Amino acid sequence: MVTNIENQNSAGVHPLKFALWLIIISILMMFGAFTSAYIVRREEGNWLEFDLPQMFIINTAVIILSSITMQWAYFAAKKNNLSMVKIMLVLTMVLGIVFLYGQLSAWGDLVQNNVYFGGVDSNPAGSFLYVLTGVHGFHLITGLIFLAILLIASFKYKVHSKKMVRIQLCTTYWHFLGGLWLYLYFFLLVNH
Template sequence: MHPKKFAFWLFLVTILMIFAALTSAYIVRRADGGWLEFELPSIFWLNSVIIVLSSVTMQLAYFAAKNDSLEKTKLYLLITSVLGLAFLVGQFYAWGDLVEINVFFGGKGSNPSGSFLYVLTGLHGLHLVSAVILLWVVFAQSFKYKVHSKSMLVIECCTTYWHFLGGLWIYLFGFLLLNH
């Protein structure tokens, strides 16, 4: 295995461990009582569709690079980044919806249930920002002919990271639906 790919997989494992710890803490804290029940923002459903579509376009970019179709690679990377940004904007609006129903992060008048929601979605969003930046790096490299069938490491890692974050969002959303 390429050393950079090995380091990348270790990075994914650490992210997985962080979210496993946070969701475990969520369950433990919820059992203590004093948990505020509220409806999740409905935009989470739309964001779930967006993230699944972005995984499709990311996979199409990977296949295009593997087939040396550089123009398609660029197009699908661009679409994926736009969908990623749309997801992030949706998360921002979701936080606005939470504020409207008096669900806050920390401080006076807050409840752990709201704080957990902000931490889980915010940390996921932060990782998605890093993935969008990685997408832009791959996009820039595609203009320099550094992404093609003989040079797949960076787009392979980017694709894996993107799918990982998409799967993580689906897990988090499902977890929150079942445990809010």
């Protein structure tokens, strides 16, 4: 028997939602390990002190805005406002791309200030910063891919009040990415 993607299993949890939460927990564990290693390595000494790129402040505002537009898309889907769903998904996607561009710009600022990743002339402080922001950026790219798939589905009228699983999953993941960035940014502010 084939089941609809919207159905739940007998335990009451949709399998895709369960899988997403496993992914989120795995990502949290990975970033927990990264930030723990950051603290341990920093305490060993030989740590380069430098200012965080100003672009991180702008990116923080951008990712918060993108989380708001994603939530608006979700609310619009619940109300069957399909044109608003599309507009908010496009805005979320644009803001996600702006965030990634901002990260690349921040990396450019780091290079101009002689903060590099790896190599003989580098310091672990710079490498950790590149890893933390780079791995987050990778996950944001995966979020943009899921967002693009959701946007295509919305143009095929497959995102509405009776078909909410896709947008629920995407909204949850997108909010997670925003929350993860806030954690990383404040972690770096406090420990940098």
